Amino acid sequence: MAAEEGKIDPMHQFEVQTIFDGFNLGGHQIAFTNSALWMLVTLGALWLFMLGGMKRQLVPTRWQAAVEGVTGFISNMMHTNIGPEGRKFTPYVFSVFMFILAANLLGMLPLGVVGIHPFTVTSHITITGVLAIVSFAIVLVVGFLRHGFHFFSLFVPHGAPWWMLPILVPVEFVSFMVRPFSLGLRLFVAMTAGHILLKVLAGFVINGMNADAAWVAPIVSVPSFILMVGISALELLVAVIQAYVFALLTSLYLNDAVNLH
Numbered sequence: 001m002a003a004e005e006g007k008i009d010p011m012h013q014f015e016v017q018t019i020f021d022g023f024n025l026g027g028h029q030i031a032f033t034n035s036a037l038w039m040l041v042t043l044g045a046l047w048l049f050m051l052g053g054m055k056r057q058l059v060p061t062r063w064q065a066a067v068e069g070v071t072g073f074i075s076n077m078m079h080t081n082i083g084p085e086g087r088k089f090t091p092y093v094f095s096v097f098m099f100i101l102a103a104n105l106l107g108m109l110p111l112g113v114v115g116i117h118p119f120t121v122t123s124h125i126t127i128t129g130v131l132a133i134v135s136f137a138i139v140l141v142v143g144f145l146r147h148g149f150h151f152f153s154l155f156v157p158h159g160a161p162w163w164m165l166p167i168l169v170p171v172e173f174v175s176f177m178v179r180p181f182s183l184g185l186r187l188f189v190a191m192t193a194g195h196i197l198l199k200v201l202a203g204f205v206i207n208g209m210n211a212d213a214a215w216v217a218p219i220v221s222v223p224s225f226i227l228m229v230g231i232s233a234l235e236l237l238v239a240v241i242q243a244y245v246f247a248l249l250t251s252l253y254l255n256d257a258v259n260l261h
Contacts, residue, residue, distance in 0.1 A: 008203035010196040014123055035127075038119040042103045049102075070098070074247065081251040082258055089254050092138065096131060097247035103127075104191060104239030108232070122242075123191040125184060132184035135250045143257035154260055183249055190242050194235045201228040 018031040053067025060068065074094040078086030100122055107120025121127045143151040155172040156165065201224045208221030 008200055008207070010199035010203070013117070013119075013195060013199055014192070016124075034119045035121055035124065038103070038106065039121050039127075042099060042106055042121065045102050045106060046098055049098075070094075077248065078251055081248075082255045085258055086251065086254070089138075089251070093247050093250055093254075096135065096250065097243050100131070100187065100246055101240060101243035104243060105236070107191070107195070108235060108239060120191055120195060122187055123195055125188045128188040129180075129184040131187075131246070132180040135183065135253065136180035139253045139257045142254065146258065147260060151257070151260070154256055179249075179253060183246065187242050187246055190238055194231070194238055197231060198228060198235065201225075201231065 016033050016035050018033055019037060020032050022030040022032050024030070050067060052061070052063030053071070055061070055064055071094060074097055075087070075090050078090045078093060082089065103120065103122045107118050107123070109118050111118050143154070147153075155169050155176065157168055157172065160168050204224035205221045205228065208217050208219075208224065211217065211220075
């Protein structure tokens with residue numbers, strides 16, 4: 001915990017700390033950080049999860065059924081939002097969905113009781129921003145490769161009168177360019193806000209228990225702990241929803257690139 005001498009520091013959990021110095025690249029020291037470590041842990045957890053779905057047994061185990069259920073869920077999403085051509089984008093959207101989901105859930109693990117402090121990589125805009133930029137770049141590449149300059153017709157609302165176009169086209173263009181920012185910020189803000197609230201409540205619990213007055217604990221610590229349990233359950237739901245929303249919006253943006261209007 002980052003509660004020192006009665007002070008609550010909810011932002012300490014987001015600090016990127018160097019574990020060991022890596023190598024020098026162009027005069028810049030490239031270090032291995034706790035953020036990089038937890039991204040590797042996330043990838044390792046995904047590898048173990050997918051390992052159970054590669055057996056292809058005639059009678060699937062629960063593990064295999066879980067993997068097939070997630071892949072089928074993403075595949076159906078892509079087919080519903082894009083159509084038959086959505087199949088080719090399923091691996092990417094599935095990878096993004098699973099990475100965000102695993103990173104969110106690993107950051108919620110109560111490992112602090114054994115001295116391990118989880119790091120939620122999706123609480124950093126650098127991570128969510130890169131994911132959003134990659135998704136947006138794929139949309140642009142697919143749109144221009146498939147439609148050429150006709151892709152710009154995306155900014156012309158279907159059926160709009162010609163005299164409204166000088167107003168509607170800039171609005172549609174700005175709305176389109178804001179997509180990567182909203183995609184990255186939505187995930188970043190949701191995960192950061194929840195973890196800050198949990199850290200503040202945890203600080204109330206600890207400070208209340210350590211207070212000199214005996215009446216502080218039942219008035220401050222107990223309600224804070226109950227509220228913390230409830231918000232933790234809500235944060236688990238948010239972790240799943242945010243991964244789903246990111247994948248859903250990515251599929252909808254890809255639909256615009258593939259099918260236009």
